[in-house]
Amino acid sequence: MASTNNSCKTWCWVIGAILGLLVFFWANASWDGWFLALIVGIIVGVALAWLLATFFCKGSAVDASAGSSAPRAAATPTPPATPASTPAALAGGGAATTSAPAPKAPPPAAPKAAAKPKAAAKPKAAAKAAKPAAKAAKPAAKAAKPTAAKAAKPAAAKPARKPVAADGKPETLTKARAGGADDLKMLKGVGPGLEKTLNELGFYHFDQIAGWRKQEVEWVDSRLKFKGRIERDEWIKQAKTLAKGGKTAFSEKAKKDGTYKK
The missing domain is CATH 1.10.150 (DNA polymerase; domain 1)
Known part of the structure; x- marks a missing residue:
């Protein structure tokens, strides 16, 4: 059904295209300018194709939707299971059957043995863990001593420089210092x-x-x-x-x- 609907729409667009082409040729021959004729032909062809598809392809769409919604075949019911005859009934020749005995419940699982409490950490392990911490504390204490000693020493006061002379002349020497002048x-x-x-x-x-x-x-x-x-x-x-x-x-x-x- 879906293919029938698509075929209907295709024919509608083909007819619309043919009519639009005819309109283009007529307008091109009647008017001055092919571009305007082309626009008019396209508009007419699309409008006609849409109208034809809207009014003539509705029935195909309805048929396709109705066909797709057909009820599915009911599933074949499975036959009930035939109860098995017990050996006692077969031996006595009786026609009656007895149901199978209920399965026995599994025996309760034996309770797991309680987990043994973990032994407390040995005192030797604690002592070993404490040794690295004590070693790490020693360098920090040594490093703190020089810092404290340096902080205790008063900073040597630098001699204050003389202010710049009124004429801007820097301090000069009459001769080089002991050891000779620099190069x-x-x-x-x-x-x-x-x-x-x-x-x-x-x-x-x-x-x-x-x-x-x-x-x-x-x-x-x-x-x-x-x-x-x-x-x-x-x-x-x-x-x-x-x-x-x-x-x-x-x-x-x-x-x-x-x-x-x-």
Whole structure:
């Protein structure tokens, strides 16, 4: 039945398509413009196909639904089981049959033996478990002692620096300290001539340059031939590293090949 309904709808759409095509040819010949004729033909063909399928294919759909809802055949009842005859009745020749004896109930299961209580943990095991905890506590106590000792010592007060002079001049030396002057040429941008100028201004050591403040940098910069070199070449940052005995990329290169940037 379902195939009959589908066939009906198919024929309706075929008829609608043919009529729509005829309308397209008529409109194309009558009007000026094929696109408008195509739109009209499609609308007419779809409308006619839908109307035909709606009015002429209803009966097929009803028949298909009725056929699908047919009652199924009743299941064949199973014949009742014939009771078995007992041996006693067969021996006596009697026609009567007796029902089979009820099955005996299974004997009650023997109660399981009560679970034995777990033995208490041995004192030796408890003592072994306590030993690692005691060992772990010892390093913590040792670590706490140096910390407490360090906290007890008063922090050494750093000597207060003198404020910047009114004219911005940093502290200078008349000569190098004992042990000789530092090699200021280890600073990037300092050559032999600029090192001599710094010595004449009273600067012989890296720690002097490392301690310059903004106004002091301006004071020194105003007395150099090339302005802005202190900040551009980062003298203070390099001097802090060299004053602590460290090395910079420029100082390593200068010591290696013996050349200095002027």
